[in-house]
Amino acid sequence: MIYLKDILYRVSLEAVVGNTTLAVNDIHFDSRKVGFNDVFVAVRGTQTDGHEYINKAVEQGALAIVCEEMPQQTVNGITYVKVKNAQQALAYMADNFYGNPSANLKLVGVTGTNGKTTVASLLYQLFTKAGFKVGLLSTVQVMVAEDKFPATHTTPDSLTINSYLQKMNEAGVEYCFMEVSSHGIAQHRTTGLKFAGGIFTNLTHEHLDYHNSFAEYRDVKKAFFDQLPASAFALTNVDDKNGTVMLQNTKAKKYTYALKSVADYKANILENGFGGMLLKINEHEVWTKLIGNFNAYNVLAIYAASELLGLTTLESLKYISELNAVSGRFQYYISEGKITAIVDYAHTPDALQNVLETINSIRTKNEELITVVGCGGDRDRSKRPKMGHIASALSTKxxxxxxxxxxxxxxxxxxxxxxxxEPQNFKKVMSISSRLQAIKTACQLANPNDIILIAGKGHETYQEINGVRKDFDDFKIVSETLKELKK
Structure with missing residues (x-):
């Protein structure tokens, strides 16, 4: 049995009306889920304001309401708790309600514009191979040891995070790796969690539809490192100009990684091809199935984190050589006719440029590079022409x-x-609004040894049109089309 007063520990209270020595059944911020003896937290979201549903929550059996603004009319027997920030309060309450589960394992957060999914997912793979029970909270999937759950957000809400972390405690999980998005930080979804480490990958143009400026976006990322405890490590990519900014105010132990700069963990690419890369990391050579400069950074971050978490150098190198690419991250298929199709999540200008430059550095230039790409709706519009510029400049079609x-x-x-x-690239470009037809057209245009890049959706197995998600899997479509065409 857990009492309201217990789950309000660390919450900044402005006023309390009623009794807090009440046994709580559950916590919700979605009024539709509220049941008898539950607590309803009225959170102001981007689409709706939870304060509008306080009466509905009471009607459904809520015994307590946590809100930023007291309702004009209160109901006798219901406890009302006023807080300054309901999102932050929800995070602390979730942590308390589920028994502070992050303190019972080593939780590592990965933040940055690109590479979060790859780094978190590959660390999950590596530590699983090393014989540990491991958890993963990522864009692609949630893993509680060997049990798989669907992912809904890059960083889920605080109730969902703590619920999964409690499941991990019950399963005996020792390490958990999670993606930490800027939205998640800004909305306090990770507040109250005890992190053993934080990793910064890079910072590029993204989410400016949500954050007012690039500086605000950067500072939100930095806030994650500011909140790390002294017992944690903070690992940052210092080839990115924002890398050192992340470390400015952190209490955590500071470590750096880089391909170009002086750093604690340094790597050089010795060989790079479609079959993989040979890297030299701090005087040790390792072969990896991953491809491209951007993956060299990812592998280096994984190597550094695994050492900081206690693996030996030889263990880290051995397991890195066995890692497989993450779904939708430079995932490739080679047809019978020697056409290479690559599916990648690249949906930012920087990520698209990285993938295209990687392909161009490997290909012989005797073959065509056909890129299929678009931009998501209801998101940052300013990146759209940049994506068009990069795709047309670095592809042959x-x-x-x-x-x-x-x-x-x-x-x-x-x-x-x-x-x-740009005018000189007009002849390379065609537009087909149907993604299915665009992929099929790329397959029809391709000849032996040509390369098709399908960018933007990666691991996603749906396409969202007017609020409806329809089944759509880039990798499945391109591989099946090439088989049908016998190319």
């Missing part, structure tokens, strides 16, 4: 198409993407 148009007109999105194409 480009097909602009739909990504997840959501509530926007796909053709209007494509027009904005086309706005970044």
């Amino acid at each position: 480009v097909i602009f198409t739909s990504d997840n148009p959501r509530t926007e007109d796909p053709d209007k999105i494509i027009e904005e993407v086309e706005g970044g194409v």
Whole structure:
């Protein structure tokens, strides 16, 4: 039995009306889920304001309401708790309700624009191979040791995070790796969690539809490191100009990694091909199935983190050589006719440039590089022409198409993407709003040894149009189309 007063520990209280020595059944911030003897936390979201549903929660059996603004009319027998920030309060309450589960394992957060999923997922793979029970909270999936759960957000809400962490405690999980998004930090979803370490990958143009400026986006990421305890490590990529910013105010032990700069963990690419890379990390050579400069950074971060978490150098190198690519991250298929199809999540200008430059550094230039790419609707519009510019400049042919148009007109999105194409590249470009038809067209255009890159959706197995998600798997479609065409 857990009491309201216990789950309010560390919450900054402004006023309390009623009794806090009440046994609580559950906590919710979605009024539709509230039941008898539950606590309802009224959170102000981007779409709705939980304060509008306080009466509904009471009608459904809530015994306590946590809110930023007291309702004009209160109900006798119901406890009302006023707080300054309901999102922050929810995070502390969730941590307390589930028994502070992050303190019972080594939790490592990975933040940055690109590479979060790869680094977190590969660390999960590596520590599993090393014989540990491991947890994963990622964009692609949630893992509680060997049990798989679907992922809904890059960083889930604080109740969901703590619920999974409690499951991990029950399963005997020793390490957990989680993606920490800027939205998650800004909305206090990770507040109250005890982290054993934090990893910064890079910072590029993204989420400026949510954050007011790049500086705000950077500072939100930095806030994660500011909150790390002295017992944790803070590992940052110092080849990124924002890497040192992350370490400025952290109490955690500071470590750096880089390919170009002086750093605690340094790597050089000795060989790079479609079959993998040979890296030299701090005087040790290791072969990895992963490809490209951006993955060299990811592998280096994984190596550094595994050592900081207690693995020996030989263990880290051995398991790195066995790691497989993450679904939708430079995932490739080679057809009978020697056409290479690559599916990648690259949905930011920087990520797209990294993938295209990697392909161009490996290919012989005697073959075509056909890129299929679009931009998501209801998201940062300013990156669209940049994506168009990069795709058309670094490919031999480009097909602009739909990504997840959501509530926007796909053709209007494509027009904005086309706005970044320079005159000398006009002849390379065609636009097909149907993503299915765009992929099939790329397959028809491809000849033996050509390369098709399908960018933007990666691991996603759906396409969202006007609020409806329909089954759509880039990798499945391109591989099946090439088989059908016998190419």
